[in-house]
Amino acid sequence: MVQNNSDSEEFPVLKEKTTLYIKDTFLDGRPSAILIDDTGSIAALGEDAKQRKNEAEYIIDGSSTLAIPGLVNMHTHAAMTLLRGYADDMHLQEWLTEKIWPMEAHLLPEDIYWGTKLACLEMIQTGTIAFNDMYFYSDMAVQAVDEAGLKAVLSHAIITFGDEDKMEKEIKGTESLVSVVQSKNNPRIRASVAPHAPYTVPPEHLEWCAEYSREHDLMLHIHLSETEHEVLEVLEKYQKSPTQLLDETGCLHENTVLAHCCWLNKDECRLIGERGSHVAHNPVSNMKLATNRAMPYHWLQEAGVNVGLATDGCSSNNSLDMLEEMKAATLLQKFYWNQDTLLPADEALHMATAAGAKALRFGTGKIETGAPADIVLLSLNHPSMIPMHNPLSNIVYAANGGMVKTVLCNGRILMKDKIIPGEDNVLEMATKCVADLLSRAAENGIKS
Numbered sequence: 001m002v003q004n005n006s007d008s009e010e011f012p013v014l015k016e017k018t019t020l021y022i023k024d025t026f027l028d029g030r031p032s033a034i035l036i037d038d039t040g041s042i043a044a045l046g047e048d049a050k051q052r053k054n055e056a057e058y059i060i061d062g063s064s065t066l067a068i069p070g071l072v073n074m075h076t077h078a079a080m081t082l083l084r085g086y087a088d089d090m091h092l093q094e095w096l097t098e099k100i101w102p103m104e105a106h107l108l109p110e111d112i113y114w115g116t117k118l119a120c121l122e123m124i125q126t127g128t129i130a131f132n133d134m135y136f137y138s139d140m141a142v143q144a145v146d147e148a149g150l151k152a153v154l155s156h157a158i159i160t161f162g163d164e165d166k167m168e169k170e171i172k173g174t175e176s177l178v179s180v181v182q183s184k185n186n187p188r189i190r191a192s193v194a195p196h197a198p199y200t201v202p203p204e205h206l207e208w209c210a211e212y213s214r215e216h217d218l219m220l221h222i223h224l225s226e227t228e229h230e231v232l233e234v235l236e237k238y239q240k241s242p243t244q245l246l247d248e249t250g251c252l253h254e255n256t257v258l259a260h261c262c263w264l265n266k267d268e269c270r271l272i273g274e275r276g277s278h279v280a281h282n283p284v285s286n287m288k289l290a291t292n293r294a295m296p297y298h299w300l301q302e303a304g305v306n307v308g309l310a311t312d313g314c315s316s317n318n319s320l321d322m323l324e325e326m327k328a329a330t331l332l333q334k335f336y337w338n339q340d341t342l343l344p345a346d347e348a349l350h351m352a353t354a355a356g357a358k359a360l361r362f363g364t365g366k367i368e369t370g371a372p373a374d375i376v377l378l379s380l381n382h383p384s385m386i387p388m389h390n391p392l393s394n395i396v397y398a399a400n401g402g403m404v405k406t407v408l409c410n411g412r413i414l415m416k417d418k419i420i421p422g423e424d425n426v427l428e429m430a431t432k433c434v435a436d437l438l439s440r441a442a443e444n445g446i447k448s
Ligand SMILES: [Zn+2]
Pocket: 075, 076, 077, 223, 259, 312, 313
């Protein structure tokens, strides 16, 4: 357990609905305070909060901290934490087909549970309060997220390559996840429909996904135009761009999240803007797998598209640290498009908070009265945070997840003074799962 603060208390055991008061923190560059009501919403800020501090049943000392909205990871494959560092520095297609897919074939439901628990732990430690997931055995992820206290949109990845029997199984997988999520009746957890990509799911199967997502008011979550290769493949096969194909199959709507979008042209950006779909930028994964083009942020911005930020899975990143991802996003945009003013710090923070919250429909992603209390306290007792000429600059360009001290989601404390209850057990069980996974794979001749 990481605990570098000598005056840390034990983790507080609070009843379900507790009013909280965060005293002496900094918000938007000024000394402030935050009052949280018993529904988990922000009741008052600054002077108003100070005047009403007696309403609070529990006080969090926010001195030497900077309060920022909880971060939202808009595209990941959470349980891939188990494959962190398993295969690096390879060509994308070989990495997928020779290393990742053969190992994934040996994952069991229990692995998904512990892999997701490990991901949730890392996300909380680095200030993420909500994420958008695409993987399999996702009912196990539902359980893990429910216990961790985070918010998530979870999905069963649909990959068919046109095989009808496979599609039947994927439909069952999706329907089963939807019913598991419904039975939980937890407002922090929702299901989505997740066709993997236009090059792995043909139009007739995309049509089912579009219809099902509209019928059940579910998000549609898909990879789009990550590599040039897949764009050319779709163009050759269907004589249209992947974005046009998504539009014609009904997949581009206001509840759609498109991950990557590296190889979009201007017309595609406009079309996405007209349909009101959302885009998830994955700068670290794109650089690591050398997609050879950065998502055209400026064109998407011109088209009015809501663009959020994401880490992608842990085997192509290799962390879930959204503070690091913000810096990577702004550096990649500036470097690739050769514009030193592109994606400034305020827009990077917006991308990692409000844009993601809007796309996932989890509140406003802002610290404001009436919003869910999704709050991260960053420690200012750190060389990288001193001086503080500009808090935004420090958050985006100098901070990393190691500076996250306390995390609240919907007004519930998930980490306090770097303490997360049950952390040691998650680390132990995830390590054990990986050892078992490697020995199962070795029995089938797969070398680690
Ligand atoms: Zn992905």
